[in-house]
Amino acid sequence: MVSCSICGSKKASVVAIIEGVELDVCEGCARLGRIVSRPKPKPKPKIETKPEIEETIVMDFAKRIRKVREKNKMTQEEFAKELNEKLSVMKHVEQGKLVPSLKLAKKIEDKFRIELIEVQSEVSGAGIKQEKSETATLGDLIEIKRKKSH
Numbered sequence: 001m002v003s004c005s006i007c008g009s010k011k012a013s014v015v016a017i018i019e020g021v022e023l024d025v026c027e028g029c030a031r032l033g034r035i036v037s038r039p040k041p042k043p044k045p046k047i048e049t050k051p052e053i054e055e056t057i058v059m060d061f062a063k064r065i066r067k068v069r070e071k072n073k074m075t076q077e078e079f080a081k082e083l084n085e086k087l088s089v090m091k092h093v094e095q096g097k098l099v100p101s102l103k104l105a106k107k108i109e110d111k112f113r114i115e116l117i118e119v120q121s122e123v124s125g126a127g128i129k130q131e132k133s134e135t136a137t138l139g140d141l142i143e144i145k146r147k148k149s150h
Contacts, residue, residue: 004029008137014038023138054120057105061116062096068112069094083107 002012006029016025018033025032058064069079080090085104092098100108105116 003137005138006032007139029139055102055117056120057099057102058116058118061100061105062094064114064116065108066094068108068114072112083111 002024003010004012004026005023006018006025009026009028011026012024013027014025014030015022015036015038016030016033017023017036018025018029022036023033069076072079074082076091076094077087080087083090083104089098089104093100093104100116102117108114109116
């Protein structure tokens, strides 16, 4: 929804000419000028919200990776080659100094049948609040000018 160019309210429902400028304004600010048009209400499109699944790496990933490598009687070098990854990356991951990307974690999961990724929570757009716009409106500028003159 468009915000009012004068007062900043979220309901700019009309187009009016105010001091020679065509602006999207709310009903209250429209009386300051001449109303040009009132938009016809558009049918709201139905938006299907599919819950997003947030995946995260388990906290003890380093321990699990080291355990599976040792279980398969592999050196770190052999383990890295098996995954087609750099030895230095795999050393840092196994030491817990580097959190593996989801892509790398999935590769390890698939190859060695261990669980490194967990579903953190389901995220939906319903609880998201839209914050106030940080752009200045004409009303804000008038208010600033009034404060300076007093």
